[in-house]
Amino acid sequence: MPAAPDTDAASPESAEVSFSPPLSPEPPVFPAKGGEHPGVRLWPFVTGWIETGAGPVPQVATRLEKSDIFGRWQMRWGLGRTRYRIAPGLYAVGRPDGDAPVLVTANYKLTFDTLRRELQGQNLWILVLETYGINVWCAAGKGTFGTEEVVRRIRAARLEQVVRHRTLILPQLGAPGVAAHEVQRESGFRVLYGPVRASDLKAFFAADRMATAQMRRVTFSTLDRLVLAPVELTGMLKTALWVSAILLLLGGIGPGVFTFTGVFTRGVAAVLALFAALFTGAVLTPVALPWIPGRAFALKGGIAGAVVASVALLTLPGKMSLLEGGALLLALSAAASYCAMNFTGSSTFTSPSGVEKEMRRAIPLQGMALLLAAICWIAAAF
């Protein structure tokens, strides 16, 4: 509907008239793949348009392109994570009709890509929820992949005009945020929980929408843990740089009050120890998780840190005083313990109650160990 012109009613002779560009209520149908329209760019994964009772719905590719793979690599390294998202609403795979199933997912593009690549040869609808670029499980925990958003998105997409059935298939990990019985009551759509992993969807449909116990379990394999390592490290980078600056300055403290020799020898050594601790806590401990003794992640990290420090003390050339050796052992153990403790937030089996319990015990110990290490290290300069 074109906007009415604005007129300056006070002085008819010099009335200013302005028009807003006319906006049609339905999007214009864009050319297929790779096309552009003046002022608008099409997502590369759109391969066409499906006409529905609720207007045109974009058809998406089920093959990932190089840009999608590169995007996933960037996500794994923590680059631009909050901006990697698509518009919420209805999408299509293949040529779905009024009887085709409706899958529901989050608008984090990595999630969307992980889903669509498993749907080759299928004809179905995908209802994408507004989760602000967050994956299904985290968004469910936060409540954004939730009952209200499901109902809202059904209404916004006018889903009842697109499909004849009244069933939605949700990923199982959306369950912490979605009350299936409330969605049904408020939208008339019945929620069926599909498998945890998109890769099990084909088998799920083949088995007439029955999920096996395996499809409903979340695991945490070595590969799963390894894949999380880069983002754990990059997440700590800013803090690590600040701490490094402090360590460099503290390294200069010695008999001559402050020397640059100290900065470049003791300070640099401390920074190296810091990065060794970060690597031990954020990479080594997660990867070796099941094989390090202890249940608490802080304990596992502390053990790993102590082992790494001991190996360093035994193998590194050059002499280290008892004070310096003690400082290294205490600091590496404490810092690695702290980093490993933070990994609980990325794990798939730790409970908040458990994390809080281990934190109450570990943090005072980590603090005391670091303080003692600092005293020993600075004292070693004199």
Place this chain on the structure above:
Amino acid sequence: MRYLEGVSTLKLDRQVCIGCGLCVAVCPHGVFSVEEKKARILDLDRCMECGACARNCPVAALSVKAGVGCASAIIHGWLTGKEPSCDCGGGDSCC
């Protein structure tokens, strides 16, 4: 892999339970089974307090204190005196 024992806040009221099986379907760690029209907790220590079961129980037979399990969010909660949430100021590096 197993975590700390005896910490989960999960509770099941078997009197109220109608044996619908939704908790079995949504639990990512197989904590429940339904036997003779009633749910049963098989292994409390496998529970990670995600809240899926309590959220989906149509008769509110389940309760759990489902919170944010991220250490930095919990610390932020202690410092600000509020419940830990995902708005811990972690910005881009969170979630």
